[in-house]
Amino acid sequence: MADAVLTPVKDESIEAPQDVTPIVSGPDGHGDSTGEKGSISFPEGGLTAWLTVLGGSMVLFCTIGAVQSFGVYQDYYTRVSLDEHPPSDVSWIGALQVCLLFTMGLPAGKLFDEGYFHVLLALGSLIYLVSLFMLSLAKPHHYYQNILAQGVGMGIGMGLIFLPSLSIASHYFRRKRSLAIGFVIAGSSIGGVIFPILQNHLFYSSAGFPWGVRAAGFICLFLLGSANLLMKTRLPTRKQRGPNNIQPDVAAIMRDVPYLVCVAGFITVFYLQLYAVLHGVPSNIANYALSILNSAALFGRTLPNFAGDIYGPFNVAIPMTFIAGGLIFALFGATSTGGMVVFALLYGFFSGGFISLIAPIAASFATNLGEVGVRIGILCFFVGFAVLTGNPIAGALLRPPHYSWYRPILFAAIVVLFGSFLLFISRAMVARKKGIQRL
Template sequence: MFNSWGLVNAYGTWSSYYVGHSLRGTDQLELNLIGSTQSFIVLLLSNVVGRLLDAGHSRKVIGCGTFLVPFGLFMLSVAHPSDIEALGNFGSIWATQGLVVGLGMGTFFVSSSQVASTWFPKRRGLAVGYVACGASVAGVIYPSMLRYLIQSVGFNNAVRYVATLTSVTCIYSFIFCTPDPAHEHHEPKSWGKLRTWFDTEAFKNKAWCWFTAAVAFMFFGFYPVFFNLEEWASVRGFGTRDRTGSPVSPSDTTDKPLQTFWLLVIMNGASTVGRMLLAHFSDKVGALNMHIGSQFTASMLTLVLWTLAGSETDAIAFCVVFGVFSGMVIGLPPASIGNILNCTYATPDTRHFAKKKLGHWTGMMYTFAAIPALTGPVIAGHLITEYNTYITVQMWSGTNLMLSCICMIISRWYLPCDNGEHAKEAIIRRLSKAETSEKRRDSDPTSSPDPLSQAPTRVPSPRASSDNVSDAGQMV
């Protein structure tokens, strides 16, 4: 996760530098295309990687990424102009950072969550949550590291330092990221068959289909927030980009003390908290249930809090709160797929299918979300350029996140409960039972007696009666 979505989360800082220096004057649509290409490739390869992992080829898959990610970054440092005032070539930057690095990142994403799931089958949500923290930690380290190194040693050398860090972490993953030896692998009889890559049983599962649609809408609106956050803050006057590559000194002062990259760092740091929360609570309340709640909250924060932010304090508040819920939103899909599989194959005879199909179904889900991941930030960039306002990207992101939440609710509606009964069937049965009980109570006169008729009566004793007569006589 550190070298897959972690680099995507940090792309806002790269984009901010390109806007002010080597790609100044470039349309925001094209700038977002670099980051969205990385997201697209990561998701597009998810199905292939998931199937290879199910077949037991984790070492080969991770080895490819260990080479490609550092190689792409080193090539970026060569292709990028060394002169701070020179204009760079968009095609070469896209090819190295978007394409080559993206191909390497695609091998790490499913591998990280899938390998962790094999070691902790009963606490899958906890394992995936901790693994997902790697992306948010990288989202803190990479922007900070890149920004300060650019100011001290220049962009190209800064990229080489980042490439060195990715090399170390990739080699560490290659050595230690291995699945549980007891995990059952399934080598297909033929790699050329369509069924090898697409499990048709998934398309018959309505819960999976609706959740896949939810993830597609999520990627339409999720990363435009991260890619455009720094530029939004700069345009609104809530922060400032570095205007030069000069080193930072104590005497360096500015009218706008907050540098915009700190907003991205804060958001990614808060995302770590959200991923930790999902790690501890998703297994208890249900991954899909938790996903629905966090998705709804993230959409409302985007539609309301982000659009109404009118000061630097408001911007920081949005980054903190949205960051917490964004960590849950982006980290829960693999655990939610595991939730769907566990409920679908809940009997002792079919329970082994849940483990067998996890990587395959997760990969298929992300593959279908690849096109939205590519086009979502690009559409957002075009809206900014066309209408010259960031309210467009705020509405675009918030609306898509809300549509994602609605699709998740429908998925939960079709999801079987622990006893095999679907949620919609359980709700209908309980409503019918309550209605029948109400009708039975209304039609039975003895079922709801008059409270006055049930009041206790007291028969007076003969002595009490004579006393009452005597008192009456005296009064006369």
């Protein structure tokens, strides 16, 4: 570490904003956790940093965790409260929610970089919680009420708090960035375990749908309130740092975004429980299919990120994505209890890996600390349109009442495998440009 301080080398990954001394880097090209006087340094730990990570994990518990439990709502709507609508119509509720969660990342990322982190967190939490409790008041067979509360309202609220909570870890960590972001994203897996169990139990009990939603609402009220108190910004705002003339290279971001991966990434999550029920898997297993998947994803969103800090996030994400795509073909044979459990465990781990590494990969392209939010925001913006179209396409391919599962399975598998190929091409381009293999 002493050599790193004595021999400053211009870093190729992230430069300091204008009027700020560049980050001190070692010979390996990675910023040291301690910079010289006047430089931007990364604590790589400390109480405030880890409390901020904890708060971010709470936010993702309530946002991505809730999104990943939409399979419970999909199953309930399709079979009970919106049974007059085909699955493709029902899936638009979840697709719109996910679309807004990601597309709101573009304005949220810009405002985050301008220093409005706490405003975004407070406003988004309020919109999300009000919409969630309004969903509990939605009447059966009133499709518009569900799509307004769950699709639009919750989607906008999620979008305002998701990206800032994911990006803030990049201000505290650099060498451990993938691991820190992995811990933040791990909250989504915990939410994806707890929400399906809780709501499957309450939706079909005497409590019913209204109190099942309210129970989730009270959990989110506590967690989001705590997150607003725990999370702290660290770096000065862009105005305090002076003008910054470095603009994001939109063309480069578009080349390196795993766009098609995200089209299919949520398809299996949305339809896993319904697939299990219609193939005769016992209800006590089918009801927990999403929880099993997200339990495995908890490890898939932390262990690969640890490896990503050692070998490079690109080098870990590519095989994880390829294996996840290949595993989707296993759904053709996963019609028994054992098959469904094994698939959920394996797919949960490997899909969790490539999802959790998307943010570190996007952040690694930032040439300036002040554009990390914008870079990830642009990524999320285009991902939002991908997931908006992906799940309704899969729902239309399902073709009830006979449910032709081979069509959406093939669609999901081929798109994810093609996405892994695009990641490989993107990595090759970056490696050629930078002349390094640890990416």
